Amino acid sequence: MKKIIIGLGSFFIIVILLGFYISTAIKERDNLDKLNTNISKLISLNKDLNIYLQHSVGYENFDTIEHTINSFKNELNKINQNKFLHTNHNSNKLLLQLLTQLNQNVKIKFDLIEKTKGYRAILNNSFRIIQKIKKSNKISKFNNLYTIIMTIDKNPEIDLEYYYKYITDKLQTYHTNNQYAKYFLIHSKIILSDQIKSLKLQNKIKKLQIEEILQDIYKQYSIYSTNSIKKAQISILIIFILLFIMVIIYFIYDYKLSLSTQELYKYQRIVENSDNIIVVTNLNEEITYVNKAFEKKTGYSFEEVKGKTPKLLQSGKGSKEFYQQMHDTIYSGKVWNGIFVNKKKNGEFIYEKASITPLMQYDKILEFVSIKLDITEEIKAQEKLKEQENQLIQQSKMAALGEMLENIAHQWRQPLSVISTISSSMAMKKEMKLDMSSDEEIENLDKITTTTQYLSETIDHFRDFFKPNKEKVNCNLIEVYQKTLKIVSSKFKSSNIELIENLADISIVTLDNELMQVLMNILNNAKDALNSTTNQRKLIIVDIYKKDNNAFIEVKDNAGGIKSDIIGKIFEPYFTTKHKSQGTGIGLYMSREMIVKHIKGDLSVQNETFIYDNITYTGAKFIIQIPIEDISEN
Amino acid sequence: MNYKIILYIVLSTFLFSTELITPIPLTIKYDKNKVTLGKKLFYDTRLSHDNTVSCANCHIIEDGGDDNLRVSYGIKGKQGTRNSPTVLNSRYNIKQFWDGGAKDLQAQARGPIHNPVEMGSNFKEVINKLKQDKNYLKEFSSIYPDGITGANITDAIAKYEETLITPNCRFDQYLRGDDNAITSDEKAGYELFKDFGCISCHNGINIGGNIIQKMGVVKPIHSKDLGRYYITKKEEDKYYFKVPTLRNIDQTAPYFHDGRVKTLRQALNVMIQYQVGFDLSKKQIDLIIKFLKTLSAKPLKVEVNK
Numbered sequence: 002m003k004k005i006i007i008g009l010g011s012f013f014i015i016v017i018l019l020g021f022y023i024s025t026a027i028k029e030r031d032n033l034d035k036l037n038t039n040i041s042k043l044i045s046l047n048k049d050l051n052i053y054l055q056h057s058v059g060y061e062n063f064d065t066i067e068h069t070i071n072s073f074k075n076e077l078n079k080i081n082q083n084k085f086l087h088t089n090h091n092s093n094k095l096l097l098q099l100l101t102q103l104n105q106n107v108k109i110k111f112d113l114i115e116k117t118k119g120y121r122a123i124l125n126n127s128f129r130i131i132q133k134i135k136k137s138n139k140i141s142k143f144n145n146l147y148t149i150i151m152t153i154d155k156n157p158e159i160d161l162e163y164y165y166k167y168i169t170d171k172l173q174t175y176h177t178n179n180q181y182a183k184y185f186l187i188h189s190k191i192i193l194s195d196q197i198k199s200l201k202l203q204n205k206i207k208k209l210q211i212e213e214i215l216q217d218i219y220k221q222y223s224i225y226s227t228n229s230i231k232k233a234q235i236s237i238l239i240i241f242i243l244l245f246i247m248v249i250i251y252f253i254y255d256y257k258l259s260l261s262t263q264e265l266y267k268y269q270r271i272v273e274n275s276d277n278i279i280v281v282t283n284l285n286e287e288i289t290y291v292n293k294a295f296e297k298k299t300g301y302s303f304e305e306v307k308g309k310t311p312k313l314l315q316s317g318k319g320s321k322e323f324y325q326q327m328h329d330t331i332y333s334g335k336v337w338n339g340i341f342v343n344k345k346k347n348g349e350f351i352y353e354k355a356s357i358t359p360l361m362q363y364d365k366i367l368e369f370v371s372i373k374l375d376i377t378e379e380i381k382a383q384e385k386l387k388e389q390e391n392q393l394i395q396q397s398k399m400a401a402l403g404e405m406l407e408n409i410a411h412q413w414r415q416p417l418s419v420i421s422t423i424s425s426s427m428a429m430k431k432e433m434k435l436d437m438s439s440d441e442e443i444e445n446l447d448k449i450t451t452t453t454q455y456l457s458e459t460i461d462h463f464r465d466f467f468k469p470n471k472e473k474v475n476c477n478l479i480e481v482y483q484k485t486l487k488i489v490s491s492k493f494k495s496s497n498i499e500l501i502e503n504l505a506d507i508s509i510v511t512l513d514n515e516l517m518q519v520l521m522n523i524l525n526n527a528k529d530a531l532n533s534t535t536n537q538r539k540l541i542i543v544d545i546y547k548k549d550n551n552a553f554i555e556v557k558d559n560a561g562g563i564k565s566d567i568i569g570k571i572f573e574p575y576f577t578t579k580h581k582s583q584g585t586g587i588g589l590y591m592s593r594e595m596i597v598k599h600i601k602g603d604l605s606v607q608n609e610t611f612i613y614d615n616i617t618y619t620g621a622k623f624i625i626q627i628p629i630e631d632i633s634e635n
Numbered sequence: 636m637n638y639k640i641i642l643y644i645v646l647s648t649f650l651f652s653t654e655l656i657t658p659i660p661l662t663i664k665y666d667k668n669k670v671t672l673g674k675k676l677f678y679d680t681r682l683s684h685d686n687t688v689s690c691a692n693c694h695i696i697e698d699g700g701d702d703n704l705r706v707s708y709g710i711k712g713k714q715g716t717r718n719s720p721t722v723l724n725s726r727y728n729i730k731q732f733w734d735g736g737a738k739d740l741q742a743q744a745r746g747p748i749h750n751p752v753e754m755g756s757n758f759k760e761v762i763n764k765l766k767q768d769k770n771y772l773k774e775f776s777s778i779y780p781d782g783i784t785g786a787n788i789t790d791a792i793a794k795y796e797e798t799l800i801t802p803n804c805r806f807d808q809y810l811r812g813d814d815n816a817i818t819s820d821e822k823a824g825y826e827l828f829k830d831f832g833c834i835s836c837h838n839g840i841n842i843g844g845n846i847i848q849k850m851g852v853v854k855p856i857h858s859k860d861l862g863r864y865y866i867t868k869k870e871e872d873k874y875y876f877k878v879p880t881l882r883n884i885d886q887t888a889p890y891f892h893d894g895r896v897k898t899l900r901q902a903l904n905v906m907i908q909y910q911v912g913f914d915l916s917k918k919q920i921d922l923i924i925k926f927l928k929t930l931s932a933k934p935l936k937v938e939v940n941k
Contacts, residue, residue: 062655063846064839067729118846119875123910126832130913133830180914187853187912 008254012247019240026233032085033226039080040222044215046073050110051212054117054203063118070111077107096221099214106209117202120195127188127195134188139181143189150189153196161200165193278353278373284366286310298375300346311371316344331357331369341373352377390594393574397591409463415491416452423448463488473630476513478545478552479504485520489528496532498539501613505546510630511600519592519604523556523623526588530560530621540613540620547629551602554625559618562608571606602627655829655838658807659724659882663935665798671940672774673795676788681764683754685710690747690792694722696799696934699886705894709753716752716860718894721887723934724880726797728844733892735847735877736866740793745785758785801883804932817929824926827919831911842881842930850874850892853912860892883931899924 049069080086080100086093128151134140135147146164153159168190177183272279273292278299281290288306296302299314306313315324319342330337341353353373359366423445430437482504486493493500524541531539536559544555563571570576574590596604603626610619676682680689688710693702700721707715717733725731731743747753748761762783765771771783779787806825808816817825828834837843847863850856851874863875876892889895890902900920907915915923 062657062838063729064657064841067839067845115847116871119848122835122846122848123852126835126911129830129832129835130911184912191852191912 004254008251012251015240015243015247019237019244022236022240026237029085029229030233032083033222033229036080036083036085036222037226039076039083040215040219042076043073043080044212044219046076047211047215050114054114054206063122066114066118070114073107074111077104093221093225096218096225099218099221103211103214103218106211106214110206110209110211113202113206117199117206120199120202124192124195124199127191130188131185131192134181134185137181140179140185142182143185146189147185150192153192161193161197165190165197168193276375278371278375280311280371280373282311282369282371284368286312286369289368294375298345298351299343314341314343316342316350318342318350327357331359332366334359334361334364334366340376350377351375352380389574393591397588400588409459413456413459416455419452420449459487473510473512475508475510478507478509478554481513481516482520482543482545482554485517485524489521489524492525492528493541496528496539498528498531498541501540501542503542503544503546507545507547507552507629509552509627511627512595515595515599516625516627519595519625520554520556522588522592523625526623527556527558527560527621531558534560536560538616540618542611542613550629552627552629554627555622557609557611557622558620559611559613560620562619563606563621565608568606568608572604596625596627600627655834656806656810656842657840658810659727659800659802659804659840661802663798663800665937666778666794667938667940668774668778669791669794670798670937672778673791673793674939675771675774676792677795681768682748682756682761682788683710684756684760686764687711688754690722690744693719693747693753696722699723699883700725700799700934701887703888705889707753709747709750710755713752713755715750717892718889720879721883722796723799723801724841724844724882726800727839727841728877728880730847730877733860733876733879734862734864734866740796741786741789744789744792744796758788761785761788798935798937800935801932802935804882804930806926806929807932809929818925820922821925821929824922824924827915827923828926831907831913831915831919831923833906833911833923836878836910837881843878844880846878847875848878850876851909853909856909858893862892881927881930885928885931899927 046069050066050073053066053069081104086097086100131147131150146168149159149164153161168186172183172186172190175182175186274294275292276294277292278295279290279292280288280295282288287308287310291301291303291306295306301314323339327337327339336359337355337357339355341355343351343353345351352375354376355371355373357369357371360368360370427437427442427445429435486500527541531541538559540559542555542557544553544557546553546555567576571589572593576590593604596602603624605624605626607622607624608619609622610617612618677690677694680686680692682689693707694700695702700723701719704719706717707719709715720733725740725743729735731737731740732746737743737746745758748756748758762785765775765783765788775783775787778791781787805816806821809822828837836846836848839845850858850862856874858874861873863872864870866872885899888899888902889897890899891905896902896905903915903920903923907913907920
């Protein structure tokens, strides 16, 4: 901004200077032109006057001379009053000196002319009279004198003083009755005396050198005029060059400005159209700018929030400490990051991931720029996801329950039938009054007791399974495996599945129930997979081992493996290969969730080809990886 | 050189033209307000010390522009030394006063106000008196930004006097081409006027008034008044006077600077005797006088504010 002002300022100064200079130059030119005219006129008028003075014979209209004198005075006055002469003292010293001299001499000359006029009038008259007398033939003498007097005007050789003295003497001694002769002598004397006086005056006028002074003035004027033109030309050239440079600078500046404006405009557009909410506040936290995203997201227009603090957006969900901490951070010149729960104009909540940056200049905070990302959708999605997950868990639990019940049923069917068989055979024997030894009776009852104990045990197992454990416990992986197996073993037996176990004795601290659920899920999947094959031998190979700081449980079957196109998807929720009635598609997803999120381990799958009893099989291998935590540390 | 020749030819036509007398213009331009004010001042006796004498006392416009006395009288009957020159056509004189002591009418107007034997006053006194007059205050301030001042008083008077011209006398009509405007006697008189050299000094628009000339060229005159000498203090300027105009000459008797003669005939004799040095017959003098009488005319009527 300063640059623009300086630029514009200097531009205008130059323009004004130029205008001023040109106007002065024009004025000076004008004055010089006038001076030129005046001087030329003076020269011409002076010549006129000189011509008048040269001719003494003949009538003269003194008005004409007076007019010429007046014109001369006028022109001289104009020169005297010419501003130019008085504004440029230094350069015109000589000119002024000449002018002063001219003024003085002209005054003298005019006085002399006035006197000359008087002599001339008489001279002319006397000339006329002696001519008249001579022509009238009233005198016969003085022929010689007459010739001399008639030529005094043209013949400068004539000794006027001599003839004047001669006539004066003659008049004193000459006595005649011819009065015309007397008139002749008197007028001749007047002519001579006035001619002498007139010539003296003319000489005096010549000595005034008015013509020479005028020529000198003209010369000085010409020199000055030429110089002034040159000076003006150079000055104007310089000013034009300056102006030209200014214009070029201006264009360069303008070009740069347009570039930077474009750049600026680009940034402005970015800011304006950014999907991020951008709010600028001053030091008093009053809003000075909001972008379109703000208006769109909050429903407030810029006009509505201008000058207000962003507090009007507060939903009341943030604590006092939260805002205090934010305030302290940004006023200490640091960037603050955090999430606001704000309220839109329509009352809806908006979650904003915000970053507030104080803009500094020389250690002074100018304003705050807050860039906020609307994460309401994400938060909502997360919530939805959590909800879904909870649903899934519920579903999986229900599925597990169903399966469990099936398992219970499966497991209980045989013992219940044992109890039923024993009790019904005993009842039948009692009815038929068949003999039944007390040993046999006790044996049967023991059998029932054992069986019911077994049933009770089974219930315990199931209960344990469902008991959610919040805390990690120390457990043995073999125990965990075997407990799981107890639940599913009945089905395995009915499916003729061979279990090949390679179990290392490893104790870890973990959530055993969840691990059991996962294991059960994997074993069930293996069983289902095997049941869908026509393999002669159905194998499940379970390996428990320890590697580095991790415990591994591998469950491998020979059901042919998982097809390569789906192997990447099996941990996704709702993915299932089973028939609708059989699978919910949440088993593996939940299993992986539990292992990864709760147990902090990993669940992976791969197809493996292996040789067992000299026969090559292919199957899926699920690997549960559990980090072994140091108990002492926990 | 060419232009010099042309210049000479052009000048020659002026210098040696047959008529050396030019007619007075029939109309003139003037500032009505100034002339009105000037006229008022011209007739105002307050310009004199005892409120008895105005310019018009010695310059009776309708009667030749002079006072028809040998010499003029000022306040308290004080007698002056010179004959009142006519104010008519005075604008065409190169200088004013008999001795040419005033370069223009403005300078002239200053003289009588301060002259003890004329108005015997001064600007301070006059201005104070005029300032008592509301009309003057109003008029002056409407014309001159600086109101009533000595220079403005004389300027207004001069502006009025500039309108005092007598155009279209019979001789002017003759000069303008009306051959019957003057009689053959008058024409003969004019020829004599030229022939005897009167025209040497009495020429131009005012038939005089354009040079300072010696009184007593041919033989010395007796005069107490030394004329121009009083102005220049130069011995050579003794007995030099401004050549008076011959316009309205038959109305401006007595004649000469000291009013020494009462009639035109006497004046003509004096002139012939002292200036020309030649004897003229009575008939010749009669003819010249006839001619001189054709130079009279009524002053131009100038409109002024009521």
